[in-house]
Each structure stands twice: as structure tokens, then as C-alpha cells.
Amino acid sequence: GESVGLHLPTLSVQEGDNSIINCAYSNSASDYFIWYKQESGKGPQFIIDIRSNMDKRQGQRVTVLLNKTVKHLSLQIAATQPGDSAVYFCAENIPPNSGYALNFGKGTSLLVTP
Amino acid sequence: ETGVTQTPRHLVMGMTNKKSLKCEQHLGHNAMYWYKQSAKKPLELMFVYNFKEQTENNSVPSRFSPECPNSSHLFLHLHTLQPEDSALYLCASSQELGQGMKHGYTFGSGTRLTVV
Numbered sequence: 482g483e484s485v486g487l488h489l490p491t492l493s494v495q496e497g498d499n500s501i502i503n504c505a506y507s508n509s510a511s512d513y514f515i516w517y518k519q520e521s522g523k524g525p526q527f528i529i530d531i532r533s534n535m536d537k538r539q540g541q542r543v544t545v546l547l548n549k550t551v552k553h554l555s556l557q558i559a560a561t562q563p564g565d566s567a568v569y570f571c572a573e574n575i576p577p578n579s580g581y582a583l584n585f586g587k588g589t590s591l592l593v594t595p
Numbered sequence: 596e597t598g599v600t601q602t603p604r605h606l607v608m609g610m611t612n613k614k615s616l617k618c619e620q621h622l623g624h625n626a627m628y629w630y631k632q633s634a635k636k637p638l639e640l641m642f643v644y645n646f647k648e649q650t651e652n653n654s655v656p657s658r659f660s661p662e663c664p665n666s667s668h669l670f671l672h673l674h675t676l677q678p679e680d681s682a683l684y685l686c687a688s689s690q691e692l693g694q695g696m697k698h699g700y701t702f703g704s705g706t707r708l709t710v711v
Contacts, residue, residue, distance in 0.1 A: 515699040524597065524685050524702030525638075570638070572699060582628065582651060583699055585638040 493592045500558040502589045504571035507552060513574040515583065516545060516556045520567045528556070528569075558591075566593045598622045601686050601703035608676065609711055616671040616706045618686030625690060627669040628700065629661060632683040644669060676710045683707050 494500045506514075512533040517525035531538045531545045531554075538545050544557040554571050568590050572583040599620045608614050618627065629641040643651035644663040658680075660672040669686055687700035 513699075517699075517702075522704070524599075524601075524687075524704045525700075526597065526702070527699060530699065574699075582640050582643050587637045 490587070491590045491592070493594060494561050496561060496563060496593055496595050498561055500556075500561045500565070500591060500593075502556045502558075502569050502591065504554040504556075504586055505552060506554065506571075506573050508573065508575050509549075509552065511573040511575050514545070514547060514554050515572045516543075516554075517570045517572060517585075518565075518567045519570065519588070525570055561591075561593050563593050563595065566591055597701050597703065599686060599688055599701050599703035601684075601706050603706055604704065605707045605709075607709045607711060608673065610676060610678070612676075613672070613674040615673065616684055616686075616708075618669040618671075618703055620667055620686075620688040620701070620703075622688060622701060623690075624688035624701070625666055626688060627663060627666070628687045628689075629669065629671055630685040630687065632685055632705070638685070642671075673708075676708075678710050681708055681710045 492500060492502060515530040516528040518528050519525040529538060529540045529543050529545050531547050533549060536547050542559045546555045556569060558565055568588040570585050570588045572585045574583055602617045606614060626645045628643050631639045631641055640653045641655045641659065642649060642661045647663050647666055658675050662670040662672060671684060683705045685705045686703045689700045
């Protein structure tokens with residue numbers, strides 16, 4: 482079935498470098514996307530979201546890019562810090578959505594080395 | 596704290612036990628969810644409640660029984676579980692999704708369940 486997926490299960494970067502985490506989705510009707518960060522022992526936490534009528538959105542040190550042509554979503558983290566080490570999930574909302582339920586990807590583990 | 600509180604944080608139970616997981620939110624959200632998180636798998640939606648009414652049961656075995664007495668509380672009753680049910684069980688809440696949606700879900704920290 483249609484689902485959200487990730488290109489790389491693990492990513493290792495050096496502290497201070499920029500990180501890029503990718504996500505592919507297959508449902509062209511998806512209208513809202515979210516990136517979550519999950520640290521060990523915690524639930525997923527919201528990082529940044531983007532609607533399908535946008536192609537870029539910036540937050541503090543994070544940028545989300547949406548390419549609807551190729552159904553691709555990416556999360557860019559600038560000047561990656563050790564505290565950024567976590568699993569990152571993308572999620573999509575597919576209308577009509579009677580259950581208000583988001584569809585999650587498998588996750589990418591980001592490891593930041595000093 | 597995210598505003599969504601789950602108890603207990605850890606639970607070990609035998610296959611013949613009955614136990615319950617609790618989730619509580621005071622964010623004024625209308626929808627609450629149970630998700631199962633297993634190693635190397637995407638988050639699996641189990642149940643959705645909207646204004647205390649169950650709107651989705653994602654083909655979950657009957658040994659998992661949800662209860663939503665009000666918009667702030669959600670329970671997951673467990674009985675005769677199997678070892679493969681061992682996982683992290685996450686509760687989440689959200690405002691109504693749709694044209695006004697923002698920030699998706701707020702998750703709790705989860706209950707780490709081990710079935711022995």
C-alpha cells in the first residue's frame with residue numbers, strides 16, 4: 482500500500498556539519514507533512530511542518546523542503562550538535578481523513594560524532 | 596513534559612495477566628490515539644478517538660481493549676498478551692486535523708511493555 486518511507490536508515494555526521502534526512506512519499510493527495518524527533522526513552526516531538534502549498538519552510542536551525550513533483554521531503558539541520566542525535570520521522574496527512582490519523586515513516590537514526 | 600502523560604513508564608507482565616495503560620492530556624485536544632512502536636518498524640496506529648468516540652480500530656487483536664471515558668483520558672486494557680506484543684506503546688493527542696491543523700500530534704513518553 483501507499484506509505485511514507487525513508488531513503489537511509491542511519492546517518493552519521495560530525496558535529497558542526499549540516500545534516501540532511503530524506504523521506505519519500507507515494508500518495509500525491511498528501512497535503513500536510515511533519516518531521517518528528519525521537520530521543521531515547523521519549524516519545525516523538527514535533528520539529529517542523531509544511532503544507533503542500535509550500536516548497537520550503539525554515540525554523541531554528543532546521544529547514545524542510547518539499548518537492549511534490551518527485552514526492553520527496555527532506556529535513557536539513559544546520560550546524561548539527563550532539564543533542565541532535567535521535568531518530569527522525571516524517572509523517573503525512575492524507576485527506577480525506579476521517580480518523581485524523583497521520584501516516585508515519587520508519588525513521589532515520591542520526592548520530593552526531595564530536 | 597509535553598502535556599501528554601503516560602503511566603506506567605515500564606511494565607512487565609505475564610501472558611495470563613491483565614493490566615491497563617493510562618494516558619492523560621490537559622491540552623484541550625479533541626482527538627487521542629494509541630500507537631505501537633516496535634523495533635525497526637514504522638509507528639503502527641492502533642486506535643483513534645475523537646470527542647470520546649472511537650473512529651478507528653486498525654485491525655487490532657481483541658486482547659487490546661481501549662477505553663476513552665472523556666476527552667482528557669485514554670486507557671488501553673491488556674489481557675492474555677503474547678511475547679510479540681512487547682513494544683513501546685505511545686499515546687498522542689491532537690486538535691482537529693484539517694484546514695486548521697498545526698503541529699500534528701503531541702506524544703507522551705510511552706509505556707515500555709515487556710510480555711514474558
